Amino acid sequence: MPRCAEQALLRAALPAAMLAALTAGSAAFADQTSKLDEALALRISQAAIGRPVIDAPLLDTAERPVRLSQFRGKPLLVSFIYTGCFQICPTQTRALHEAVKGLDKVFGPHQFNVVSIGFNQPFDSPTALRAFAAQQRIVYPNWAFLSPPGAAVDALTQNFGFSYQATPAGFDHLLGVTIVDARGRIHSQVYGDRLNAAALGEPLRQLLNAAPAAPGRAIETLIERVRILCTVYDPETGAYRYDYKLILEVVGGLGFFITVLTYLLLDRWRQRRGTRLHVARP
Secondary structure (H helix, E strand, C coil): CCCCCCCCCCCCCCCHHHCCCEECECCCCCCCCCCCCHHHHHHHHHHCCCCECCCCEEECCCCCEEEHHHHCCCCEEEEEECCCCCCHHHHHHHHHHHHHHHHHHHHCCCCCEEEEEECCCCCCCHHHHHHHHHHCCCCCCCEEEEECCHHHHHHHHHHHCCCEEEECCEEEEECEEEEECCCCEEEEEEECCCCCHHHHHHHHHHHHHHCCCCCCCHHHHHHHHHHHHCEEEECCCCEEEECHHHHHHHHHHHHHHHHHHHHHHHHHHHHHHHHHHHHHCC
C-alpha cells in the first residue's frame, strides 16, 4: 500500500490558512510523476459548496450498510482519509478528534455527527478502517469510519469537491473537512491538517442556530441557541468557552425587555380598567 507523501504542495502565493490544505492522496493513476494541481483542487473544493450530497452506498467498520442520508437532521463533518498514510492522515484525524471533543463541551453532545471515508479502495476496507480508528484512539459515539465500494469512489469524491492524485511517494490530496448541513447540502470547506475548534466552531454555530426547533421543544431550543451564541474561542486553551460578559448582557437585555413589556401591559390594563369604571358611573 502506498505511503502518504509528507511534502507541502501549496505555493506561498496562496493564503496562509490554505498552505497546509494539500498533501498526499489518490487511488488510481497512470502517470507516476504527476502531482496534484493545488490551485485547481481548491477551486473544485469551493465549487462544491451548496451542492447536495449524493447518497452513496457505504459500509461501517462492522460491515453494515450505511447511507449518508441517515445522517441528515444534524450537521455532519466529513473527512477523506486513507489508512496507508502513516503521518498526515493520522495527524489530521487526531486533531479533528480534539476539536470535536472541545466543540462537544460547548455545543452539547449529539449536536452533530462526524464521518471519515476511506478513499483508497480496495485497501480501505471496514477492517482496515476499524484498525485505523483504534490506532488513533477515536472513541466518539457520533463518529463513523466508512468504506465505499471502489466503483463509487470517483462519484463520491467529485461530489464533495475532494481532489486526489497518486505520486511515487504516496498520495497528494486536499486536506480538510467538509461541513454538511442538516438538509444534506455542503455548507463550507475547512482546510488544514491541524484543525481546531475555532475553524470548525463558527460554521457549526451558524448551522445549529439556523436549525428549526423540534416540535414541542421551542423553549429548550431557544435556551440552547442562547447558550451557543454566548461562547467565544480561547486561543490560549484552543477551545471554546463561555463569554460571561456576553451572558450578562443577554440576561440584562432580556430583563429590560420583560420590564418594559410588563409596564406596557399594566399601563394598558389600568387604562382599560379606568374606562370601564367611568362608563359604569351613573
